[in-house]
Amino acid sequence: MSQDLPARMLRLLSLLQTRRTWSGAELADRLGVTLRTIRRDIDRLRELGYPVEGTTGQAGGYRLAAGAELPPLLLDDEEAVAIAVALRTAAAGVAGIEETAVRALAKLEQVLPARLRHQVATVQAATAPLPVPWAGGPETDPSTLVILAAACRDHEIVTFTYTTSSGTTGPRRAEPHALVAADPVWYLVAYDTEHDEWRLFRVDRLTGPTPTGRRVTPRELPAPDAAAYVAARLATAPGRYTFHATALADAATVRARTYSLPGRVQPLDDHTSTLDLAADNPHRIAEQLLAVDLGPTHTIHGTPGLAPYLEQLGRRLLRAAHALTTQDETDKNGAWDQ
Incomplete structure (x- = not known):
C-alpha cells in the first residue's frame, strides 16, 4: 500500500x-x-x-450520498445530531458565522441518514429561541439556506417564488452565485435568466426553492466578490427619506459611527466627509445622525418630511437631559441640607 x-x-x-x-x-x-x-x-x-x-x-x-448508516466521520449519532442542530441555529442568525455554518450544514446533511435527519428536525421543533432586545429583523428558514447553498456550490439553476418589496409575488428562475449575510438579512446573489440580468434576492422573501438538475457554467459577477456586489447595490438603493450633509470627521470614522455602507460616505479631506443616507424608516436616519457632528447648515439637504422625526428625537433627548440636570440639582441640595 x-x-x-x-x-x-x-x-x-x-x-x-x-x-x-x-x-x-x-x-x-x-x-x-x-x-x-x-x-x-x-x-x-x-x-x-x-x-x-x-x-x-x-x-x-x-x-x-446519504447511506443507511452515518459514515465514519469520527462522529457518533448524538454528536452528529448536536452539530446539525447547532449549525441550524447558527445559520438562523448567530452573527459572524452564518456563511460558515451554512456551508458546514450543507456538507453534513448531504450524508446524514434519514433517521438522524428526523432527530434533528424533532429537536429543532421542540426548541424555542428567546428573542433578545438587540436582535431582530426577518427570519430565514435554514432549510432554504441549505438548498440555495448547495445550488451555489453545484452551479445548479433553481426556481422559486419571490415577493418584491411592493408585495408583488411571482415565479423566478435563476442561476445562484452566492449567499451573503448582511445582518440581519440574508441575500441571494443570482443571475435571473428570465430578465437576463444579475439580481439581488432577499432570502426571507423567497419560498419553495427547487433545484432543477440543470448545471451551468458560472457567469462572471460584475463586482470583485459577492459581498462587494451586495454592498454596492444596497448603497444605491432608493429610500423614502434621504439626508445629505457634510460630517466633521474622516470617512472611516463616519462609516463606523453611522453603520453606513462605503458608498454612502465619501471623503472630502482628512477631517471631513460627505454623508448620504436613505431609508424607508425615518427613525433609522435620525439614529444614525446622533453619532456624527454635522458641518455648516448650508451643506444639509434632503427630504423635508424627515424634519419632524429629527425634531421629535431632539426633544426626547432634551427632556432626558433636563431630567438628569434636575436630579443632579436635587441631589446636591439634599446633600447640602444634611
Whole structure:
C-alpha cells in the first residue's frame, strides 16, 4: 500500500464532499493519479462505509450520498445530531458565522441518514429561541439556506417564488452565485435568466426553492466578490427619506459611527466627509445622525418630511437631559441640607 495513500484518501473524501458529482477524470486530475487508482480508492472508501455512488451516462461520475448508516466521520449519532442542530441555529442568525455554518450544514446533511435527519428536525421543533432586545429583523428558514447553498456550490439553476418589496409575488428562475449575510438579512446573489440580468434576492422573501438538475457554467459577477456586489447595490438603493450633509470627521470614522455602507460616505479631506443616507424608516436616519457632528447648515439637504422625526428625537433627548440636570440639582441640595 502506498505511503501517501491515507493522505490521498482524505483528499478524495474532501473533494467528494465539496460538490455533488465528480467525474473520474476530474478526480484523477486533481489527485494526480490514474483512473484505475481512483476506482480502487473509491472501492476502499466504500469498504470503510462511505456511500459513494457511481453514475453513468455523459455526465457520469462519483458522488457521496446519504447511506443507511452515518459514515465514519469520527462522529457518533448524538454528536452528529448536536452539530446539525447547532449549525441550524447558527445559520438562523448567530452573527459572524452564518456563511460558515451554512456551508458546514450543507456538507453534513448531504450524508446524514434519514433517521438522524428526523432527530434533528424533532429537536429543532421542540426548541424555542428567546428573542433578545438587540436582535431582530426577518427570519430565514435554514432549510432554504441549505438548498440555495448547495445550488451555489453545484452551479445548479433553481426556481422559486419571490415577493418584491411592493408585495408583488411571482415565479423566478435563476442561476445562484452566492449567499451573503448582511445582518440581519440574508441575500441571494443570482443571475435571473428570465430578465437576463444579475439580481439581488432577499432570502426571507423567497419560498419553495427547487433545484432543477440543470448545471451551468458560472457567469462572471460584475463586482470583485459577492459581498462587494451586495454592498454596492444596497448603497444605491432608493429610500423614502434621504439626508445629505457634510460630517466633521474622516470617512472611516463616519462609516463606523453611522453603520453606513462605503458608498454612502465619501471623503472630502482628512477631517471631513460627505454623508448620504436613505431609508424607508425615518427613525433609522435620525439614529444614525446622533453619532456624527454635522458641518455648516448650508451643506444639509434632503427630504423635508424627515424634519419632524429629527425634531421629535431632539426633544426626547432634551427632556432626558433636563431630567438628569434636575436630579443632579436635587441631589446636591439634599446633600447640602444634611
